[in-house]
Amino acid sequence: MLAVSTVVLAATALALVFFYAPIDADQGLSQKIFYIHVPIALTAYACFAWGAAKAFIHLWKRTPGADLESYSAIHQGVIFGALTLVTGSIWARISWGHWWSWSSNQLVTFLILFLFYSAYFMLRYSVEAGPARANMCAVYALFGVVLIPISWLSIRIANDYIHPTVFTTNGPQMSGSMFLAFCVSWAALLCLAGTMYRVELAGKRLDSSLRELRELLA
Amino acid sequence: MSASEKYVAAAYLVVFVAVLAWVAIIATKLARLEREAGELTELARRRADERSEEREKVSA
Secondary structure, eight states: EEEEHHHHHHHHHHIIIISSOOOOOOOOOOOGGGGHHHHHHHHHHHHHHHHHHHHHHHHHHTTTTTOOOOHHHHHHHHHHHHHHHHHHHHHHHHHHHSSTTTTTTHHHHHHHHHHHHHHHHHHHHHSSHHHHHHHHHHHHHHHHHHHHHHHHHHHHHHTTTSOOOOOEETSSSSSSHHHHHHHHHHHHHHHHHHHHHHHHHHHHHHHHHHHHHHHHOO | OHHHHHHHHHHHHHHHHHHHHHHHHHHHHHHHHHHHHHHHHHHHHHHHHHHHHHHHHHHH
């Protein structure tokens, strides 16, 4: 169901972005990257937050499988985070004339967030599987979630004029048709992330069950 | 094709290729899991056969 929703929403989003939403008067055609770059970034934040929530559940209630769910969500977050950086760089190249700007707080804090969660895998694979690893990873995932509001608010706090601010306290700074295209794109990417999360989780659970079965049969 | 068109196409293509790569990786992983499940089923079947043979010997 989620996979079907993803396909339908993605097709609708592409149609809205390229045939319905008007071409931006200021940036021209390159603004179309906004409809994929920003939803991907927001989806990455959502995945990291979901991973942290599952980590919290693991530490609080000791729910079986919460650790694996946290790991899968963070993995999706890193995939979407990498895509945010790549699509953002492409947009920066056409808009600013260079691939990256170290003076933009939004970019740097997002990179820190991405690197922080990329290091999560180094931690996970350097410790032997078991309750100790699950606890360590959960604590690490919870620490990282603090970076999400920092990354989100940095541009607003520091008056960053390089990276554009579309969502302000006065609401989205775009026309209704642009906002509709943006919302459908975001819904499509959230569904995609949800599908990927569920498929990956099913694969990991199956892998773990097979490993257990192999040990029992050995 | 203008420069803007090229960059927009590149941005969308990167996402498409990434999703495609993910699908390919998952497909490979599923194939491995399927193979492992098959091996384990075969192993379990052999064990069950051995056990039934032993039972037959004991009863004989």
